[in-house]
Amino acid sequence: QVHLVESGGGLVQPGGSLRLSCAASGSTLNDYPFGWFRQAPGKEREMVSCISSSGATTYYADSVKGRFTISRDTAKNTLYLQMNSLKSEDTAIYYCNADVYYSGTTCAPYDVAGYLGQGTQVTVSS
Numbered sequence: 001q002v003h004l005v006e007s008g009g010g011l012v013q014p015g016g017s018l019r020l021s022c023a024a025s026g027s028t029l030n031d032y033p034f035g036w037f038r039q040a041p042g043k044e045r046e047m048v049s050c051i052s053s054s055g056a057t058t059y060y061a062d063s064v065k066g067r068f069t070i071s072r073d074t075a076k077n078t079l080y081l082q083m084n085s086l087k088s089e090d091t092a093i094y095y096c097n098a099d100v101y102y103s104g105t106t107c108a109p110y111d112v113a114g115y116l117g118q119g120t121q122v123t124v125s126s
């Protein structure tokens with residue numbers, strides 16, 4: 001299991017930016033591929049971005065390509081999601097997820113307790 005704690009969510013105007021952080025403990029970022037998925041009311045869960053266990057490759061959903069950037073700091077054992085040019089449709093709860101199903105070209109959540117953070121709310125509204 002991995003203990004994941006997200007932070008950085010909040011209310012931002014359209015066009016604004018936020019950076020989400022996910023502090024991991026119990027395992028290191030090199031142990032698994034990690035990712036972020038989001039869940040909005042009335043919508044299907046969407047895998048937003050993933051990063052390989054080596055950090056060498058990344059995946060982005062088409063809806064966020066060019067706007068979001070996933071990164072990590074292995075010294076801090078922390079995963080990040082930089083979100084720029086935010087849109088109202090980005091409003092959702094964002095979850096950090098360990099051991100995601102990442103093939104290099106596709107990515108899916110690993111929806112198992114102990115591998116998910118508690119989530120952080122991102123609201124994009126004027």
